[in-house]
Amino acid sequence: MHNLTIKQMSEKLHAGEITSVQLTQHYLDRIAKYDGELNAYVTVTPELAMEMAREADERLQSGTAELLTGIPVAHKDIFCTDGVKTSCSSKMLDNFIAPYDAHVVTQLKKVGMPILGKTNMDEFAMGSSSESSYYGPTKNPWDHQAVPGGSSGGAAAVIAAGLAPMATGTDTGGSIRQPASFCGITGIKPTYGTVSRFGIVAYASSFDQAGPMTRSAEEAAWLLNAMAGFDERDSTSLQREGVDYAAELNQPLKGLKVGVPAEYFGEGLDPQVEKVVKDAIAEIQKQGAEVIEVSLPNKDLAVPSYYVLAPAEASSNLSRFDGVRFGYRCEKPKDLQDLYTRSRAEGFGAEVKRRIMVGAYALSAGFYDAYYLKAQKLRRMVRDDFTKAFEQCDVIMGPVAPTPAFNIGEKTDDPTSMYLADLYTIPVNLAGLPGLSVPAGFVNNRPVGLHIVGPYFSEAKLLNIAHQYQQTTDWHKQMPAQYQ
Amino acid sequence: MSLGKTEVEYISRLAAIAVKDDEVGEVAAKLSNILDLFAQMEAADTQGVEPMAHPLDQVQRLRRDVISETDQHEKLQSVAPSTSEGLYLVPQVIE
Known part of the structure; x- marks a missing residue:
């Protein structure tokens, strides 16, 4: 069942061919079998999951179900979840049972998505490898020697290993996109303010933004539709109504202007990563996009x-x-x-x-x-660079990270070297722009993502580009052999 | 920039995080490395550039001054380390 797409799962649930109870139990069984070695979950919530699955099945039978009703989800352990330990992977919150739900958790409960558990992360989302967790590092499902990225490393790992069909993450300096790249899944950080921060343990409030982590761009669009929306409890929540992030998925890419910043392909970028990224851009060009050089000097x-x-x-x-x-x-x-x-x-x-x-x-x-x-x-200077670049192009493409996933322990003694590896993702958070990582290939059996960044509120366009790319490539469909 | 024991003690007070004597050396070294990274900002010409506090040029939204929260102190205090009669307990402050 874990090899089905979300669309296939949803169709089978609605047709009565499978139940949410069966689907949820299947994932709980896989977690029990595989998570001991991966350490991608901090907390698994089987009773809550099964109770929610039974409720979802009632909705499916009574005809009040939505597209994602009955599809299980894993929440990053930064989202407060009423009655469930919410640790932020810190000893500080090891005994913290959240007394209320984050807005995102409320939204996905309303849809009827059973909660499988809470995923591991860098402590308080401060890190790029998920190694700083109080509960120990998460392993990369593609290669257990490697980190899954971070801080949403547990979320990326559960999607890659088929231990959850959908997951939530947060991105303050790259924490959705970089683990998505390292684990070969799709992840989008929306425009700052798109998803409410209410109930997300705060790290840096003018940067923090939540988003979906899934196999495909289409699935990310559906989950983002459920997560996004105005919430008066977040003072920087955007008042935009009725946006459908899946609306543009099937638009052809003919005429799309892709900006490629020369500065992103300089010194420090692994040549094999560069090749993967350039091949991906060439594939998008083949679909009718026009590629031009732009500059992000700062x-x-x-x-x-x-x-x-x-x-x-x-x-x-x-x-x-x-x-x-x-x-x-x-x-x-x-x-x-x-x-x-x-x-x-x-x-x-x-x-x-x-x-x-x-x-x-x-x-x-x-x-x-x-x-x-x-x-x-x-x-401001970094933001103005993007504003100028977007006068010439519709989106910007480049690498997510300078290398594929590095080894566990490789950078822990030198924090500043870990900081410098965030050079492609951080500018996007400084500016508050939306950015996405889409699986684009492998280097030495470790996945590599393509980074697509757009102007404010261009999420539907970014998802459209990734979806079209995923029509002619199958990187997002690949799974590590031992988890198939 | 290289921090010494005095600076680490000062920063420890600012952050309200105790630093043990045998940790001072490593904390000083790693914080100094981060400050070296900060020093890279000096070379940039920022004359006439307005500081940017927030990604979107938004005005802070206001709400009506009405009660929006219900009394949940029992639930909220259930996760506190030590309480009594609705109060949080800490070590004695006034002798």
């Missing part, structure tokens, strides 16, 4: 700018973890200050502490102008 300023701004926002957001109202509290605090500082020292992992400290420093008296304000100016 791309090297994006990484330092982001690593000032995101930790600065994190240092503020994560001040709520104080050992008083929820989360970890240290043993035998000698006074209130000791309670705060030791609960935080013992509850947070090394990378999270680094980002909070560096963020607090960047905001401190004497350094604010040199770091924080400077970084905000660079943010």
Whole structure:
């Protein structure tokens, strides 16, 4: 059953050929069989899943079901889920049972998608490899020596290994697109504000954005339709009504203007990744698109700018973890200050502490102008580069990451080398633009994605391009042999 | 930029994160590397560029000043480390 497309699953559910209970049990069985080695789930919720599957079956029988009713889903462990542990893969929240649902969780409950469990991630979404999880690293289903990417590494791995048909993720600096690339699945980060942040444990609020992680672009469009929408509980939620992200899927690509930034193909890009990306662009060109060169001259300023701004926002957001109202509290605090500082020292992992400290420093008296304000100016310059480029082209294409998935442990001792590998995804978050990773090939049996970035609100166009590409290629249909 | 023990202690206070004596060296080294990355920003000419706080030029939405939350303190406090009679308990502050 896990080899069916979502469309086939939905048709069989609606025709009564299979039930949601059977489908959900099938995935729970696969999780029990395979997740011990993959470590892609932090929590599996079989009772909740089966209860929701029974409710979905009632809707399917009574004729009130929607397209995705009865299709199980896995939520990244950053989405608060009422009554379920929501850990953000941190010791700090290891004992945290969320008392309410994130907006995204509510939306997908309304559709009737049974929750299989919560997926592993980098602690508090700070990382690019899912190795900083308190629960240990997730393995890449294509190669157990490799990381699945991060921070939504668990979500990407469960889709690649067939341990969930659909998954949710979040992307602050590339955390949907990079693991999608490393695991050979499709993932889209929508325009900032498209999906409500309500109930998502905050990392950097002016960047955080949730999106779908699926096998195909068509499936991503359907899941995004269910996730997106205005929510008054998120002060930056966009008031746009009635957008159908699947509406343009079947548009031909004739006349599409694709911009390829020269700066993205320079030093540091693995030549084999470059070949995969260029072949993918050539395939899209064959379908009638026109390829032109564009320039994003300030791309090297994006990484330092982001690593000032995101930790600065994190240092503020994560001040709520104080050992008083929820989360970890240290043993035998000698006074209130000791309670705060030791609960935080013992509850947070090394990378999270680094980002909070560096963020607090960047905001401190004497350094604010040199770091924080400077970084905000660079943010505008990076955004203006895109604005200029989109005067010449409809979308921009390039690599998602400079290499395929690296080995577990390869970069853990050198955090800044991990930061620099985010150079293609981060500019998109600085600008708040939508970006997508679509499977485009392999290098040494490790998947590589093509990065497609568009102007604000161009999600339907990006999904259209990926869908058309997936009509003439089968990278998204491939599965690691041992999980078939 | 290379941070010393004094700076690490200062940052530890700002962040409200205790740093043990035997951790100072490694914390200083890794934070210094990150500050070296920040230094790459200096060379960029940002004269006349307005700081950008937010990706979309949005105005903060306001809502009517009416009660929108119900009393859920029992549920919300069920995840607290220590409570009594609806209050959060912490070590004694005033002798």
